[in-house]
Amino acid sequence: MQLGADHVRVRVPAQSANLGPGFDSLGLALALHDEVDVRLVARDEVMVDVQGEGAGEVPDGEDHLVVRAIRRTMEYAGAPATGLHLTCVNVIPHGRGLGSSAAAAVAGVVAARALLADPRSLDATDVLRIATEFEGHPDNAAPAVQGGATVAWTGDEGARAVGLDLDPSIEATVLVPDHRLATARARAALPARVAHADAAFTAGRAALLVEALARRPELLFEATEDRLHQSYRAAALGASSELLRALRAEGLAATISGAGPTVLVLSTPAQRARLDAVLAELVDESAGWRTLRPGIDLAGARASRVPSGTASGPSVVRGGTMQ
Structure with missing residues (x-):
């Protein structure tokens, strides 16, 4: 798979999993967002600048979770490895049960998908399954990918999820x-x-x-x-x-x-x-x-390709479609 972009921005929501009785299955996306800027560079190096939550605490190289998720997705898609420069602006609190690690994994997968020449080659199910490799169970990754309320499970083919109807008054x-x-x-x-x-x-x-x-x-x-x-x-x-x-x-x-x-x-x-x-x-x-009171995020993870020296606006990659 060839690459089709060299600069993308990703926005991923926080999540609340379980919702009481839905242990390891139910989840809800919340409108607290981490944003990640990913640039491909020709040099064989990885640089990660973390701002906000986790600054000075999380790894700033290949061991950073977003980087690991990008690498895994590129490998899955058969895309070439490159150097990476990342800027992570983190709002989701770490270690508080709001899905910061799932957000990082989803951000990396979605960013890598948007960098591909044909993002449609990986659908929302692929994104969920790859992200779940880092989490172990899909209850957080599912609402991060899809937005809204979700029920997720793991079967013979890996992680799967469906969106749930959500009363707008909640x-x-x-x-x-x-x-x-x-x-x-x-x-x-x-x-x-x-x-x-x-x-x-x-x-x-x-x-x-x-x-x-x-x-x-x-x-x-x-x-x-x-x-x-x-x-x-x-x-x-x-x-x-x-x-x-x-x-x-x-x-x-x-x-x-x-x-x-x-x-x-x-x-x-x-x-x-x-x-x-x-x-x-x-x-x-x-x-x-x-x-x-963040509100409920209904859109899920989104990635925008950042144009290089053109007047056209960025294209947005969401779920299983490219807009």
């Missing part, structure tokens, strides 16, 4: 603490087995959540109940678990976002005043909490 609030929690630590808290009754309860709530997201947002509180993972992580989550319990005691559809420690609240405009009052009482911003 609002997302994320409560982000100042401390991090490694996903590996959160997963280590999970038991090897759970009671059959708890598994059945959670499966039923996950099915209900699909309906609540699409047409019945008044059912979100019951639909986000979970007995599969959040209670087992309570000790590792600390203050986030306490906040989760307090919010749900007030009848609010709160869940741990991904592996945590961020807390997600799904609500409707009719609940806004009550939610504000409860948050004013429970969330202490002086203790390091941030309250964000």
Whole structure:
């Protein structure tokens, strides 16, 4: 496969996975975006400039996750390897359960796809499957690629996902603490087995959540109940678990976002005043909490080819199409 561009820009949303009962399957794209500028260079070098989240912490060469994802996608497509100059402007908090690593993997795959002479040679399913190689499961990568709400799974042919209908009245609030929690630590808290009754309860709530997201947002509180993972992580989550319990005691559809420690609240405009009052009482911003209302991203990852010395505007690569 030949290359068709030497400069692209990518925008990828944050995500909240699980949404309570949808462990490792359900996800939602949030309108907090990392942006990556990728330039191909003739020199055999890799330079990564990271601004914002992760600056001075993440690798700045071949080991950077975006670079690794670009390399893997180029290899998959049979495209030649080149030198790379990247500028990453990161807004998605790291280590907070908002999908920063999935965003980086998706950004690299989508950037590489946009650099190809024929981006259509890799469709949205290819993008998801390659990104999932870095994540291990597709619940974060799916909404990052597609936007909106998704249900993802892994079958014999690898990762797959479908978009879910989403009631436009649903609002997302994320409560982000100042401390991090490694996903590996959160997963280590999970038991090897759970009671059959708890598994059945959670499966039923996950099915209900699909309906609540699409047409019945008044059912979100019951639909986000979970007995599969959040209670087992309570000790590792600390203050986030306490906040989760307090919010749900007030009848609010709160869940741990991904592996945590961020807390997600799904609500409707009719609940806004009550939610504000409860948050004013429970969330202490002086203790390091941030309250964000980013909106829900419906577009997913997007890549724009940057023209070289032409007057034409950039072409945009989204999902399975080139616009």
